[in-house]
Amino acid sequence: MASNDIRISVRDLVKTFGTQTVLTGVNLDIRAGETVVIMGGSGCGKTTLLRLLIGSHTPTSGTIELLGQDISKLTGDESDALKRQMGILFQSGALFQSMSIGDNVALPLQEHTDLAPEIIDIQVKMKLELVGLRPHANKLPSQISGGMMKRAGLARAMAMDPKILFYDEPSAGLDPVTSAEIDQLILELTRSFGMTSVVVTHEMDSAFTIADRMVMLDGGRVLKVDTREEFDRIRQLPESEAALLSLDEQIVYQFLRGAANGPITRRRSADDYREDLLGMDAAGNETADRRPSGARY
Ligand SMILES: Nc1ncnc2c1ncn2[C@@H]1O[C@H](COP(=O)(O)OP(=O)(O)OP(=O)(O)O)[C@@H](O)[C@H]1O
Ligand SMILES: [Mg+2]
Structure with a gap:
């Protein structure tokens, strides 16, 4: 169950790549034991x-605290110690193809602990059992299905008994049943180990199954952070009531319902059309010189 113990705290986080500002000032607190789902359209910065939270990108400005420590102020050793308390399930599972499933799960334990091989072996069996893969320990990643690879990735992310688990699109590319199985697994693991989970997904069924709270990102900012129940209330609103929501909530509404019409599509077509045809953005500012090069007029 979530408590008031803050595990992740993000303040005024800005990230730019070259001239592109991807995150424009994100604030977010994530409490111990809760599962927070981060959602939003493709390219919104999830x-x-x-990556900023796990320390593989450096913020342009703003701060990130994990387990009470400002990650920009850590020494190498402190940062390694912190990373041992975090598990990460990458989108692809990111298994080493030349190593068996069992060896993939053993790797973090071999690299980060002094445990004896027999103990590591027991740990690996326990983690594989949790995700239902113990009979497949000796197979290579290429010999198992996509859903099994996700589960193997989860077993590896869990190897060090992390306090925080990060998932990027855990059910992407899986059939609905396998994807529901992964959701159940995430729920079980989070509940039985009291772990804090941060899940990036745009699969709405999955998001509503696993989330305690949800974060909707749009254009690099947080549009809304609230409980699953509140997001569900918005999702269930009839269109007549949704029309009365704030613009931010109308964006949330369209996203949650996967509707073809709404502020997201209106904005997109306005931007694209004006800019493509006229060299202007939606506000009518000139964005580019559209004359063909070499044109004389
Ligand atoms: N390393 C990078 N260098 C330059 N630009 C980047 C880099 N990583 C991401 N971007 C840009 O930042 C924006 C957000 O990308 P990001 O991968 O965070 O989106 P996303 O919300 O995860 O999208 P998706 O749902 O498609 O996975 C994109 O425009 C992308 O091109
Ligand atoms: Mg992504």
Whole structure:
């Protein structure tokens, strides 16, 4: 169950790549034991936020505290110690193809602990059992299905008994039943180990199954952070009531319902059309010189 113990604290986080500002000032607190789902359209900055949280990108400005420590102020050793308390399930599972499933799960334990091989072996069996893969320990990643690879990735992410687990699109590319199985696994693991989970997904069924709270990102900012129940209430609103929501909530509404019409599509077509045809953005500012090069007029 979530408590008031803050595990992740993000303040005024900005991230730019070259001239592109991807995150424009994100604030977010994630409490111990809760599962927070980060969602938003493609390219809105979800993976970038996740990478910043796990320390694989450096913020342009703003701060990130994990387990009470400002990650920009850590020494190498402190940062390694912190990373041992975090598990990460990458989108692809990111298994080493030349190593068996068992060896993939053993790797973090071999690299980060002084445990004896027999103990590591027991740990690996326990983690594989949790995800239902113990009979497949000796197979290579190429010899198992996509859903099994996700589960193997989860067993490896869990190897060090992390306090925080990060998932990037855990059910992407899986059939609905396998994807529901992964959701159940995430729920079980989070509940039985009291872990804090941060899950990036745009699969709405999955998000509503696993989330305690949800974060909607749009254009690099947080549009809404609230409980699953509140997001569900918005999702269930009839269209007549949704029309009365704030613009931010109308964006949330369209996203949650996967509707073809709404502020997201209106904005997109306005931007694209004006800019493509006229060299202007939606506000009518000139964005580019559209004359063909060499044209004389
Ligand atoms: N390393 C990088 N260098 C330059 N630009 C990047 C880099 N990583 C991400 N971006 C840009 O940042 C924006 C957000 O990318 P990000 O991967 O965070 O989106 P996302 O919300 O995860 O999208 P998706 O749902 O498609 O996975 C994109 O425009 C992308 O091109
Ligand atoms: Mg992504």
